[in-house]
Amino acid sequence: MNKIEAKNVDFYYGTFHALKGINITIPNNEVVAFIGPSGCGKSTFLRLFNRMNDLIPGARLTGQVLIDGQDIYEKGVDVDVLRRGVGMVFQRPNPFPKSIFENVAYGLRVNGIKDKDFIRQRVEEALTSAALWNEVKDKLKESAYALSGGQQQRLCIARAMAVQPSVLLMDEPASALDPISTAKIEELICELSSQTTIVIVTHSMQQAARVSNKTAFFYLGEMVEYGETKKIFTNPEKEATQNYITGRFG
Amino acid sequence: MKKWIDRIARRIFTLSGFVTSVVILLIIGFLFSEAAGLFRQPIVEEGYVLALNKENDVDRLSAEQIKQLFDEDITNWKELGGKDMPVKVFRLEDLDHLYTEEELGAEYEHAGEKIAEQVRQTPGIIAFVPKVLVEGERDIHLVPDHTIPIKDVLLGTEWYPTATPSPIFGILPLLSGTLWVSFFAILIALPFGLAISIYLAEVAPPAVSKVLKPVIELLNGIPSVVYGFFGLAVIVPLLQQTFNLPVGESGLAGSLVLALMALPTIITVSEDAMRNCPRTMREASLALGATHWQTIYKVVVPYSVSGITSGVVLGIGRAVGETMAVLMVTGNAAVIPTSILEPLRTIPATIAAELGEAPAGGAHYQSLFLLGVILFFITLIINSCVEIVSARNKTKR
Numbered sequence: 001m002n003k004i005e006a007k008n009v010d011f012y013y014g015t016f017h018a019l020k021g022i023n024i025t026i027p028n029n030e031v032v033a034f035i036g037p038s039g040c041g042k043s044t045f046l047r048l049f050n051r052m053n054d055l056i057p058g059a060r061l062t063g064q065v066l067i068d069g070q071d072i073y074e075k076g077v078d079v080d081v082l083r084r085g086v087g088m089v090f091q092r093p094n095p096f097p098k099s100i101f102e103n104v105a106y107g108l109r110v111n112g113i114k115d116k117d118f119i120r121q122r123v124e125e126a127l128t129s130a131a132l133w134n135e136v137k138d139k140l141k142e143s144a145y146a147l148s149g150g151q152q153q154r155l156c157i158a159r160a161m162a163v164q165p166s167v168l169l170m171d172e173p174a175s176a177l178d179p180i181s182t183a184k185i186e187e188l189i190c191e192l193s194s195q196t197t198i199v200i201v202t203h204s205m206q207q208a209a210r211v212s213n214k215t216a217f218f219y220l221g222e223m224v225e226y227g228e229t230k231k232i233f234t235n236p237e238k239e240a241t242q243n244y245i246t247g248r249f250g
Numbered sequence: 251m252k253k254w255i256d257r258i259a260r261r262i263f264t265l266s267g268f269v270t271s272v273v274i275l276l277i278i279g280f281l282f283s284e285a286a287g288l289f290r291q292p293i294v295e296e297g298y299v300l301a302l303n304k305e306n307d308v309d310r311l312s313a314e315q316i317k318q319l320f321d322e323d324i325t326n327w328k329e330l331g332g333k334d335m336p337v338k339v340f341r342l343e344d345l346d347h348l349y350t351e352e353e354l355g356a357e358y359e360h361a362g363e364k365i366a367e368q369v370r371q372t373p374g375i376i377a378f379v380p381k382v383l384v385e386g387e388r389d390i391h392l393v394p395d396h397t398i399p400i401k402d403v404l405l406g407t408e409w410y411p412t413a414t415p416s417p418i419f420g421i422l423p424l425l426s427g428t429l430w431v432s433f434f435a436i437l438i439a440l441p442f443g444l445a446i447s448i449y450l451a452e453v454a455p456p457a458v459s460k461v462l463k464p465v466i467e468l469l470n471g472i473p474s475v476v477y478g479f480f481g482l483a484v485i486v487p488l489l490q491q492t493f494n495l496p497v498g499e500s501g502l503a504g505s506l507v508l509a510l511m512a513l514p515t516i517i518t519v520s521e522d523a524m525r526n527c528p529r530t531m532r533e534a535s536l537a538l539g540a541t542h543w544q545t546i547y548k549v550v551v552p553y554s555v556s557g558i559t560s561g562v563v564l565g566i567g568r569a570v571g572e573t574m575a576v577l578m579v580t581g582n583a584a585v586i587p588t589s590i591l592e593p594l595r596t597i598p599a600t601i602a603a604e605l606g607e608a609p610a611g612g613a614h615y616q617s618l619f620l621l622g623v624i625l626f627f628i629t630l631i632i633n634s635c636v637e638i639v640s641a642r643n644k645t646k647r
Contacts, residue, residue, distance in 0.1 A: 050537055057456070084539035094530040097553050107538035110548065156534070163538060 003028045003167060003197040004049060009063035011044060013056065018044050020221045022063075026214075031189060031198045033208035033229065036218035037249065042201045045218070046169050049199065050086040051079050067167065084111060087160030087196075088169045092176045093152030095144035095159070100136050103144045103155055107163040122162055129195070130158035131188055150181025157188060161196075168192065170200040174207065186211050205245055209233050217241045281626065284619035288403065291613040292395045293416045294378075300393040300415065301369050301377040301384055308332040311393055313402065313416040319376055320415060327374060340368060340377035358383070366390050378415040398613070403620065409584040409595075411604065411614045419617040421624065423584045427594035428628070430587050431501050431576065432569040435508035439565055442509070443516030444558070450517070451524035452546050463521070470514040478578030481507035486579055493591055499581030501590040507575045512565030519564060523557020524550055556640040563636045570628055573598035597621045 004026040011019035019041045026032050034042035044053065051072060053059045064071050072082050084107075095103050104123040113119060123140075127133040132154045136147070144155055153173060160168060170189070174182040189198055189211045202208050208215050209229060216226040217240070225232060225241045236242045243249055293313045294300055300316070302308065308330050311319070318324045320339055328334045345354065345361060348368070354361050366387035369375050377384075384390065398419065406420020446466075450459045485506050490498030527550045535545040551558070573596075581593025582603065601618050608614035 052533060052537065055533070055536070080539045080541055083537055086537075088533070088537035090530050090534060092530060094528065094534045096531065096534070096549050106535070106540075106548070110535070110538060110540035110544045159534075159538065 001028045002026065003067065004199070005064075005066040005069075006045075006048070007064040007066070009045075009048065009061065009065060011041075011048065011053070011062075012058075012060045014058040018221055019048075022223045024216060024223060024226055026197060026199060029193060029195075029197055030213045031193045031200065031211055033212035033215045034199065034201045034218060035203075035205055035208050035215060035244075036224075037244070038203075040218040041221045042216075042218040043171055045223075046171055046199055046201050049167065049169055050083050050088055052088070054079065084163055085165050086167045086169060087163065087165035089153070089156050089160055089171065089173045091172045093149055093156055095147075095152050095155055098144060099141050100144050100147070100155060101140040104158050104162050107159060111163065123158075126158040126162035127155075129161055129192065130154045131184060131191075132158055148181075150177050150184060153177060153181065153185060154188065157185070157192075161192065165196060167197045167199065170198065172201050172203055175203055182207070205233070217244060219244070278626070281619055281622050284616055285623045287611075288419065288613060288616035288620050289398055289400055291398050291616065293398055294393075294395050295415050295417075296612075297381055298378060298415060299381045299384065299395070301365065301375075301379060302391040302393060303369055303373045303375055304389055304391050305373050306332055306335075306391060309394065310396070313398070313418045314406075314408065316416040317410065317413050317418055320378070333373075335374040338372050338375045340365075340372075340375050340379075342379055362387055403617070407586055409600075411608070411617055417613060417617075419613070419620075421597075421621065423586045424595055424597045424600050424621065425624065426586050427501070427580070427584075428570060428596040428598075428625075430590065430594060431504045431508060431580065431596055432566060434501065434505035434590055435512060435569045436562065436566055438505060439509035439512045439516055439569075440562060443513050443561070443565070444520065446513070447517045447521040447524060447558075447561075448546060448551075451521045452542070452550065463518070466514050466517050470518070474511065474572060474575045475578075477507050477511050478575035481575060481579040489591075495591060497581060497593060499579055499593050501580060501587055501592060501594045504576045504580035504594070504596070505590065507579055508569040508572055511572060511575065512569050515568060516561045516565040519561030520554065520558040523554035523561065526557065527553045559639050560636055563632055566632055567629055570632070571598055571625065573602045577602055597625050601625075 002025045004024075006022055006024045009019055009022045010017070022045065034046060036042045047053050048061065048065055049067065049072075053061075061073060065073055067082075067086065070077075096106060098106070101123055104126050105119050108119050108122055124133060124137075127136060132151060135151060136155075139146070144152060147155060153176075157168075157173070174185045177185065186207060189200065192198060200208075200211065212229045214227065215229045215232045217224045217232065217236075217238075219240055225236055225238045227237075232241065233245055236245065293311075294316070300311065306327060308327060311330070315324065315330060319337055322337070322339065324330065325337050326334065327337060345364060345368075349364055354364060362383040362385075365377060365379055365384055366389070369377055369390045384392070403419050403421060405422065406418060407422050408418045408420045409423050410418040450463060450466075454462065481503055485503050486498035488498070489495060489500060489503050489506075531549055531553060532545055535549045536542075540548065576596050577599040580595060580599065582595045582599060583593040584595045584600070585592075587594040601621055604614070605618055608618060
C-alpha cells in the first residue's frame, strides 16, 4: 500500500525550475530519507506533501502528488484538513510562546476539540511517544522556552504527533542539535515509524543510514536514485550517488 | 596613531553621554524645584492680608473658603464656624467710594487708618488689602496666613489659578481630563490600530502594503496643529450634530484627534513586531491544520505582544503629552468630566495656555511646573509598565 505517490512533479519558484520530473512512491509506515547537497530541492520536495510551498509567492507546480490515492493539489482540497493528517517537524525547534502543555494541545485546539480530559490524555500520550513525558510532567505549565534545544525539538515532535497524523515530515530535525539529542531524536523516529509514515530530509548520511528503510538521493532538482537504504549506501547504481555518499562532493 | 584615534573617540563619546545626562538631570531638578516652590507660597496673594473685625474669631481660612467669601457664596460667618453675622466683603477699590481723595491723602497716606476704621465699624467685614497699609493699625484682626497645603493641590477639585484674593490650584480636573481623554483615545485607537497592523502584516498583498505603509508613516510627520485644525473643522461640528451638543468641543473630539495621531505609531510598531514573528513559527501552526486566522491570533499576536505593547504605549505617550491638537478641540473647561461629551482640559493644554499669562516666580507659574512634574510621573509610570511587561515576556521566551 502506497502512502504517498508523486507523478511527474515539476516545481518552479518564479522562473527557477526547482524540481524536475520527479516520480516516487513511499509505502505505508516506512521511514524514507531524502539526501543530497544543499539547494538540491529535497526540502522543497518534502514541503510539497503538506502544501507548505503554497505560502511562497510565485510558486507553481505541475504533475500530481497523491496521498492515500487522493491528489492533494486538486481543486476543492481543504488544505487545513490535509495538514491535519500530515504533520511536520522543522529544522530548528520552533515551539510557540506558550506553556509546554499548550504547545502540544495546540493542534487539537485549533481543530475544534474542546473536551478537556481528552486533550489532557492526548497530550500525555504525545509527550510519552516523544520520550519527553518523564522530563516535563511536573512542569507542563511552564514556558516551552525553558526547555533545552533537544527537549524543544522533541516537544515539536510531540506537538505534531498529538493530532495523530498518518504522515510525519521532518526537515533536518536534528541539524541544530547536539549529538546526544540527535541520538534521542533518531531513536524516536524508529519508534514512531510503527504508527506513521515518516519522510525525513537530512544532511547527515549516517543519519539516513541509521534511521531509514529507503533513501532518495537528490541532485540539482532531480531525483537521481531511489531505493533500499542498504543498497544506496553499499551499492548505488549511479555514479553521482556513489560520489556523494563517499564524500567526494556536497 | 590608531590608538590615539581610538582614545579620542572614546573620550568624545564619554563626554557627550555625560553632558547629556547631566543636562537632563538639571532639567528635571529645575522642574522639581520650581514645582516645590508652590507649597511655600502663601494662600493669599503675596503682599496682601485679610483683615477682620476684632470681634470675629475665625482664625484659619482655606483658599476655597476665601474664594467663596469673595464670590459671596458664603454670606454668613456662621457657615465657617464663626459668629452669626452677615459677611461684608471689602476690597481696596471700595475705599474710593467711601472717602474723598482728600481724606485718603494724595499718596494714600491715610488709607491705612480709614481701612482700620471700616474694619472696626463693621463686625462682619473681611477686607482684602495691601499688607503695608494696615500693618501698624491696632484693634483689627489680621487672618494669619499659611502656605498652600499639598493636600488641597493634589486632591483639590477646582482650578482657579487667577482668582483673587486667593487662587485655587486643585489639579484633579486637569488630571482626570488628561486621563479621560487618553483613555478614550486608546480605546478607539487600539482596535483599529491592531486591525490595520494585522491586515498590513498578514493579509494585505505585498503590493498594497508596500504603498500603504509609507502612507501611514507619513501621517506621523503631520504637525499636531494640523490635526487640531482638522479636528476643529471636521470632527467638532460633526460631533455637535450627531450628539446634538451645545458645543462640539469635547473630550470625545480630543480623543478622536488623539486616536488619529496615535494610530500611525501603533500601526507601524506593531506591524514591525508581527513581521518579526519567525516564519517557521507561522509554518508550525499552519502545519498543524490551523487556519490563517487561528495562526494570527493564537501564534503571531501572542509572539509579538511585547512589540504591540510598546507600540500602544508609545501611542499613549503621545496622547498623554499631546498639547496643541487637544488644546484646540477639547473646549478647555477645567472641570472634572462626568461624560466624554463634555468640554474638558488636559495638563499639557493648561501649561501651554496659561504659562504666557503667569508671572514668573509666582504661585501660578509654580503650579504650572507642578503640572509638568505630574505629567512627568504619568509618563514615567507608563514607561515602567512597558519595561515590566516586556521583561516578563522575555523571561517567558
